[in-house]
Amino acid sequence: MLYVDIPTRDEFVSLVGARADACVSIYLKTTPVTQEIEGGRIEMGNLLREAQRQLEEADFDKRRLKMLVEQVEDLIDDREFWRFQANSLAVFVTPDNLRTYRLANELTSMVQVADRFHLKPLFRATTFPHSAYVLALSEKAARLVEMHADLPAQAVEVQDMPRDGAPPVGDTGPDAQLDKQRQRGAERENVRLQQYVRQVDRALRTILAGRETPLILATTDRLASLFRQISSYPHLLPETIAGSPDRLSDRELAERARPLLDKSYQREIAELRELFAQRVGEGRTLTDVSDAARAATFGAIQTLMVDIDSVVPGYVDDETGAVSFAAEDDAKAYGVVDEIVGRAFASGAQVLAVRREDIPGGGDLAAILRYSR
Numbered sequence: 001m002l003y004v005d006i007p008t009r010d011e012f013v014s015l016v017g018a019r020a021d022a023c024v025s026i027y028l029k030t031t032p033v034t035q036e037i038e039g040g041r042i043e044m045g046n047l048l049r050e051a052q053r054q055l056e057e058a059d060f061d062k063r064r065l066k067m068l069v070e071q072v073e074d075l076i077d078d079r080e081f082w083r084f085q086a087n088s089l090a091v092f093v094t095p096d097n098l099r100t101y102r103l104a105n106e107l108t109s110m111v112q113v114a115d116r117f118h119l120k121p122l123f124r125a126t127t128f129p130h131s132a133y134v135l136a137l138s139e140k141a142a143r144l145v146e147m148h149a150d151l152p153a154q155a156v157e158v159q160d161m162p163r164d165g166a167p168p169v170g171d172t173g174p175d176a177q178l179d180k181q182r183q184r185g186a187e188r189e190n191v192r193l194q195q196y197v198r199q200v201d202r203a204l205r206t207i208l209a210g211r212e213t214p215l216i217l218a219t220t221d222r223l224a225s226l227f228r229q230i231s232s233y234p235h236l237l238p239e240t241i242a243g244s245p246d247r248l249s250d251r252e253l254a255e256r257a258r259p260l261l262d263k264s265y266q267r268e269i270a271e272l273r274e275l276f277a278q279r280v281g282e283g284r285t286l287t288d289v290s291d292a293a294r295a296a297t298f299g300a301i302q303t304l305m306v307d308i309d310s311v312v313p314g315y316v317d318d319e320t321g322a323v324s325f326a327a328e329d330d331a332k333a334y335g336v337v338d339e340i341v342g343r344a345f346a347s348g349a350q351v352l353a354v355r356r357e358d359i360p361g362g363g364d365l366a367a368i369l370r371y372s373r
Contacts, residue, residue, distance in 0.1 A: 003102050015122075027121050112334070120353055137219040144156045147253075152250075208233050275368060295369060301344040303350045304367050
């Protein structure tokens with residue numbers, strides 16, 4: 001498996017709800033090339049010093065600050081940990097614990113200090129992770145390939161994956177002879193392929209169960225049609241890498257899959273922008289940060305799009321959702337939009353962290369409400 005940690009929804013819920021006297025969120029550009037990782041370790045030290053500076057200016061407890069700093073320093077000194085990296089690293093640390101996630105996306109290096117974690121960049125990594133599985137399916141073989149952004153593609157071992165579609169139907173058992181009489185020519189061939197595809201689908205469930213990672217088919221039209229009829233995986237993309245994949249390497253499959261993945265992301269953004277335009281006339285949209293904070297507090301947001309890079313320092317009242325903006329981003333203030341993201345996510349909203357140009361209105365956020373205002 002590749003060195004990528006995609007947080008589950010339960011992990012997100014835990015991070016969203018985390019509160020402490022100091023929560024430090026560090027996002028760092030890294031590299032999967034071990035020989036070039038030293039720059040990442042140095043940058044991590046610089047970001048840690050910035051967090052330490054903010055906490056010292058806020059008169060944070062010296063003993064608790066030492067506990068927090070030592071955890072990050074131990075991580076920086078752990079050369080074995082740095083050997084296995086992806087394109088970005090997210091670190092969430094309090095004086096009492098530390099959690100890390102290796103991400104395929106290239107995120108901007110930054111540090112945020114507050115009483116809660118800054119999670120918007122992490123939402124970007126899960127909104128459009130540039131990760132996918134490719135199922136290379138032919139009558140001769142079936143294999144699953146995992147791909148992440150610019151990282152090398154790699155085959156995934158799938159337990160009970162059939163080796164090929166060669167075994168004929170109905171060759172054993174008391175009804176074998178009757179089966180042979182019934183299933184002739186094209187009909188027999190179709191039944192054989194249906195059984196083969198069903199075995200592949202069953203084997204894949206051990207890998208795909210509970211995931212939201214896109215699955216891309218690389219196969220012929222005939223097998224693609226059969227697999228789509230049988231598969232219940234909700235994240236199977238409609239586009240197919242056409243033709244037999246037998247002569248395609250894992251790298252070549254990933255190269256052909258990336259344009260399909262980009263097309264899927266673009267289609268999702270376009271569909272949301274179209275839906276937003278429809279909801280404007282129904283009084284079910286918001287683009288103002290203060291309005292969105294109140295809506296998120298009362299669970300009124302159905303879909304939320306936020307600018308991945310913007311940070312709006314301030315505070316959001318726990319009861320009313322009223323926003324107080326801060327003049328500067330220090331150890332006391334936190335990201336208002338980030339807090340809106342957390343509250344919307346906790347109430348079951350769909351949250352997408354995107355580029356500003358993808359947001360209707362071009363602001364910090366755009367929300368579609370569950371009901372009219």
